[in-house]
Amino acid sequence: MSVTRIDISKTAENIANLRIEKNLSIKQIQDALGFNNPQAFYKWQRGENLPTLDNLVILADIYGVSLDEIIAVKKEEF
Numbered sequence: 723m724s725v726t727r728i729d730i731s732k733t734a735e736n737i738a739n740l741r742i743e744k745n746l747s748i749k750q751i752q753d754a755l756g757f758n759n760p761q762a763f764y765k766w767q768r769g770e771n772l773p774t775l776d777n778l779v780i781l782a783d784i785y786g787v788s789l790d791e792i793i794a795v796k797k798e799e800f
Contacts, residue, residue: 733793
């Protein structure tokens with residue numbers, strides 16, 4: 723049997739690459755998300771944590787993409 727799981731590393735790569743492609747600074751993302759500091763965003767880019775669903779929706783809006791273009795998934799057997 724297999725299940726679909728979020729690929730955290732690839733999702734982190736997507737978050738970072740989309741920011742760069744859109745020519746957005748960390749500060750711009752931080753301000754749009756209403757964060758006092760950028761630490762959470764850095765952790766998302768490094769794959770240490772995933773954004774919450776509401777923050778993913780905001781990122782998709784900022785980047786002008788669908789959630790599917792941010793969230794990477796993989797099939798795992800168990």
